[in-house]
Amino acid sequence: MLKQRIAGLLNERRSGFSMPQAFYVDEEIFQADLEAVFASDWLFACSVAEIKRPGDYVTMEIGRDSVVILRDRDGEVKAYFNTCRHRGSRICLHESGRANRLVCPYHQWVYELDGRLINARQMPADFDKSGYSLVPVHVEVICGMVYVSVAENPPSFARFRDTVTPYIAPHQPDRTKVAFSSTIIEEANWKLVIENNRECYHCAGNHPALLVTLVEFALPDHPAANATFKNLMDTSTARWDRLGLPHKPADGGIEFRCIRLPFNEDCVSFTRDGAPACNKLLADFTEPDLGSVRMFRVPNNWNHFLADHIIHFRVLPLGPNRTAVKTTWLVHEDAVEGVDYDIKRLTEVWTETNDEDRILAEHNHQGIQSRAYRPGPFAPSEFMLKNFAEWYYGKMSDYVHGPAHRIAAE
Numbered sequence: 001m002l003k004q005r006i007a008g009l010l011n012e013r014r015s016g017f018s019m020p021q022a023f024y025v026d027e028e029i030f031q032a033d034l035e036a037v038f039a040s041d042w043l044f045a046c047s048v049a050e051i052k053r054p055g056d057y058v059t060m061e062i063g064r065d066s067v068v069i070l071r072d073r074d075g076e077v078k079a080y081f082n083t084c085r086h087r088g089s090r091i092c093l094h095e096s097g098r099a100n101r102l103v104c105p106y107h108q109w110v111y112e113l114d115g116r117l118i119n120a121r122q123m124p125a126d127f128d129k130s131g132y133s134l135v136p137v138h139v140e141v142i143c144g145m146v147y148v149s150v151a152e153n154p155p156s157f158a159r160f161r162d163t164v165t166p167y168i169a170p171h172q173p174d175r176t177k178v179a180f181s182s183t184i185i186e187e188a189n190w191k192l193v194i195e196n197n198r199e200c201y202h203c204a205g206n207h208p209a210l211l212v213t214l215v216e217f218a219l220p221d222h223p224a225a226n227a228t229f230k231n232l233m234d235t236s237t238a239r240w241d242r243l244g245l246p247h248k249p250a251d252g253g254i255e256f257r258c259i260r261l262p263f264n265e266d267c268v269s270f271t272r273d274g275a276p277a278c279n280k281l282l283a284d285f286t287e288p289d290l291g292s293v294r295m296f297r298v299p300n301n302w303n304h305f306l307a308d309h310i311i312h313f314r315v316l317p318l319g320p321n322r323t324a325v326k327t328t329w330l331v332h333e334d335a336v337e338g339v340d341y342d343i344k345r346l347t348e349v350w351t352e353t354n355d356e357d358r359i360l361a362e363h364n365h366q367g368i369q370s371r372a373y374r375p376g377p378f379a380p381s382e383f384m385l386k387n388f389a390e391w392y393y394g395k396m397s398d399y400v401h402g403p404a405h406r407i408a409a410e
Contacts, residue, residue, distance in 0.1 A: 002028050003400045010397055016386055017375040023392075024189045024368050030320035033190070034063035036399035037299050037392070042140065042147045042157055044301030044314050045069050048077065049144065049176045049330055050096065055113060058096045061316060065150055067137050068092045068102070072113040079137035079148045080115050086132075102134070144173025145303075145312070160297065163250045164258045167293045170245055171305045172283035176330040179278075179309070179337070180347050183326040186358045188365035190299075190317040191392065193325060196361050197302055197313070198384040206360060210353045213267040213274045218384065219249060220261070228265070236262035236291055245290065254387040254394075256297040263291055269308050270349045277346045278308040280335035296384075298391050309341075311350060321365055327354060 006029065009020045022029055039062070046058045046069060057070035059082055066082035068091065084091050089106035092099070101118070102111040110119035115134035120127060138149040142161050145168075186193055196202070200216045207214075217225050220233050240247045240260060247260035267274025268289045276288050285307050293305035300315040310330040318324055329346055337343065367373065378385050 002032060005029075006032060006396055007400050010393060010400070013389075013393060014375060015390070016378050018195075018378070018385075019191070019389060019392075020375060021368060021373050024191060024365065025320055027320050030189070030317070032396070032399060033317065036395050038062050038150075038317065039065075040151050040154075040395070040398075041299060042138075042149045042154055042160075042297075043299070043316075044297065044312070045079070045139075045146045045148045046314075047144055047176070047178070047310075047312055047328060047330060048141060048146060048174060049178050049333075050181075050328070051077065051146075052177070053098070055098045055100055056096075057092055057099060057102075059092050059094065060148070061318075062150055063317070066090055066092075067148055067150065069139065069146055069148060070099075070113060077139055077141050077146055078114065079139040079146075080134035081137060081150075083135065084109055085117060085134065086120070091134075143168040143171075144176065145301075160252070160256055163252060164256070164295055166246050167250065167258050167260060168295065168305055170283060171285075171293070171307075171310060173305075173310060173330065175283065175333050176310060177333045177335070179329045179331045179335075179341065180343050181326065181328045182347075182351065182354075183324055184354055184358055185318070186323045186325060186361050187321055188323055188358075188361035189320055190315055190323045191388075192361045192364050192368075193315055193323045193357075194299065194388060195385050196357050196364070198296070198388055199379075199382040201379050201381050202360060206356050207353050209272060209349050210270070211264075212272060213263045213270055213349070215261055215264055217261075218381070219259075220247075222381075224381070232262050232265055236289075239287070240290070243287065243290075247291075252297075254298075254391040256295070257384065258293065258295045260291050260293045263289070269306055270304070270311070271345060272349060276308045278331045278335055278341040280332045280340040281307050282309070282332050298388065309346065323361075325354065325358075327351075 012020055045060050050058050051071045054071050054073045057068050060067045067079055068082040069079045072078050082091055084104040086107055086109050089104055091102050091104045111134055112118050117129040117132045138154050140147045140157050143165055203216055217229055237247055250258035269277045271277050288307045290307040296302040302313045304311045312328045314326040316324045331341055335341055
């Protein structure tokens with residue numbers, strides 16, 4: 001019955017318009033989202049900087065599933081379902097931590113960092129522990145970014161990896177550390193959180209601190225771009241070409257986006273005055289003005305890679321009207337707090353922007369619940385919303401009909 005409802009909604013949709021109301025507010029469709037989207041694809045989990053040492057771990061909630069991502073004794077990144085093989089208890093109860101071994105708090109079954117069950121107290125002498133290892137989760141590490149998938153057969157990650165690596169690798173994310181991390185809860189559907197991030201149509205009226213440094217144009221040849229922006233692009237791309245840094249829009253289709261864009265003139269970082277947020281530059285950079293590599297991948301992350309720091313944003317759905325947004329700031333591994341950077345200065349622009357975006361998404365969610373809501377047309381600058389909608393409709397069509405029978409939008 002639910003799949004029939006979704007099929008009907010897919011038939012109603014209009015290309016270039018926001019989604020039918022039920023996709024944003026319906027509890028049953030939210031549960032379908034968890035299966036059709038979050039249980040079928042790759043999800044950004046964390047930075048390798050969050051799990052530097054063997055035994056360091058972070059946990060991640062994906063609908064009903066909890067996943068633990070850790071560094072094993074060989075330094076490899078591994079991921080497992082955070083579920084004891086005895087009677088199913090959660091094992092790691094915190095968002096992050098460090099453990100020599102994973103010990104279930106219920107009955108103290110003990111697992112090695114490679115997932116093997118090594119002690120099951122009071123079980124019979126002939127109990128075969130080898131059949132009760134933790135269930136592994138697919139994991140991929142791309143330029144210091146850890147992605148996981150709970151799908152049995154996740155989609156290929158090769159095109160994404162091969163395309164974004166040349167943009168991100170020069171920033172050497174493996175040589176960073178976490179300067180600060182924060183998580184906020186937005187009382188809005190996860191798709192509204194993503195949509196809000198995918199356009200800057202709203203920026204001029206809502207993000208004064210961000211627009212000190214951020215250029216509003218999402219493409220180097222944006223049709224609305226003025227002469228100032230075009231001159232800025234010419235100067236910046238000439239510098240990046242000399243440094244061998246790729247910058248042209250990557251061909252990510254409707255799945256991902258990667259591009260290097262400049263900051264406003266005389267600005268080099270996300271600070272209130274545009275000056276560097278960290279004096280110790282990433283990698284071996286000597287040039288502080290490298291703009292920002294803006295990277296986004298459906299369904300749950302966007303990122304900025306600068307000369308002086310990196311910012312990761314991770315979105316996880318908590319309910320049809322609740323979404324967790326985690327922001328992590330990374331600096332050079334040798335940067336010293338209080339000497340090379342100040343936490344408040346490093347984080348204040350995006351902390352303020354995140355809260356502004358939270359308010360916008362929440363008001364959007366409240367308005368969509370009205371009986372007056374009808375899907376509205378995207379502005380030309382909202383082309384990334386059209387891409388996201390088409391990607392989402394494809395996922396839901398796969399869920400309803402199977403991958404071979406996608407319904408084309410009218």
